[in-house]
Amino acid sequence: MAAARRDTRGIVDAAGLLSHVDFRRLLPTPALRPHVEHYWLIDWDLPEPYVSHVVPHPAVNIVFQRFEGQEPFVEIAGVQHGLFSQKLEGRGRVCGIKFRPGGFRPFAPHVPVTHWTGRRVRHPEQPAVLPPTDPATILTPDDEDARTAALDAFLLGPGREAPRPDPQADLAMALVDRVRTDRTIRRVTDFARAEGLSVRLLQRLFAGYVGVGPKWVILRYRIHEALERAETERAVDWARLAADLGYADQAHLVRDFTATVGVPPTAYAEAAVPTSRA
Structure with missing residues (x-):
């Protein structure tokens, strides 16, 4: 049976991250696997702030995020050149879609992927790229299978078709x-x-x-x-x-x-x- 990769490549101080957050990777529905490497889910409830660091992969991510005291949001994160750091505090949740390097372009065929490189673009600014969605529909379920199904539906649901062969x-x-x-x-x-x-x-x-x-x-x-x-x-x-x-x-x-x-x-x-x- 296929499974999401379990290595720690790219995570700086992987032991530290895994001791502070609940981190796991899950596979999308088979129809999406040619383009999507995996989904990644993170939940945390921290008494003290923690800063995570990642040496990013050459991949585009779509990331749904909820931080304590903020409205949930979704963003497209292009390939980041340098070390990526994120401060985590209080309670929060992230649900990410990691595309295979080269796999995002079919979902946004009219925009070269260099357009996203080094950028993190929130969804409301790019309505033509992502289907309209309420981030809460992705982030609310506590069951990880329900979140995985919601991510599948986001990419393949009403108004969204599997990308054309490229x-x-x-x-x-x-x-x-x-x-x-x-x-x-x-x-x-x-x-x-x-x-x-x-x-x-x-x-x-x-x-x-x-x-x-x-x-x-x-x-x-x-x-x-x-x-x-x-x-x-x-x-x-x-x-x-x-x-x-x-x-x-x-x-x-x-x-x-x-x-x-x-x-x-x-x-x-x-x-x-x-x-x-x-």
Whole structure:
């Protein structure tokens, strides 16, 4: 049976997050799985404020949010370039739709995904992109299966049809997944050549359907793996990991990790508590 992924890639201090909130991932209805990777649900009831940090994936999210003392809202969150931080306090709930990299464009076919990159756009500003909905219909049910059904209905309900076939979207999703799973992909020129594409065509495809370039995706997945290794292993051989990830040397990995996460990998690993997969 298919199941949502359980790794902690992208979550900074995964053990800390999981000790403060109830976090889980659930699969959408089968008709949506070619485009939607999973739904993610978070509930919290905190005596003290907590700030979560995530190194975002190259994916667009639609996020329904309810924070204590605020009206619930929904927003489109494009691919975020840097570290994403969110302060959580009191009681709250989030229900998110994580699209596969390249999978959002068929739901908004007239807008290149770069339009959303680096942005968080609340639903009322984009009525032509998302069907009208009351965020409370998604956020109110306490039962997670009911919330999953509400998210399915949001994407496939009245006035909304499954996206039309888009070979370019399928290609973009396949290429990004190849980058994610194949460590030997290290250079954009070599990757483009292996796929029978020019570098220019590959870059245009990623811009229109993923929202960031192929080089950015390659680097981001490297950092995700380094972050997870620091979270789950007692002692990381950083020089060897740098070589495994395609870096010229350890210094290049340290530079990219520090620029993305905010601290050097060795310092992060010393502070991290090895955690099981989420």
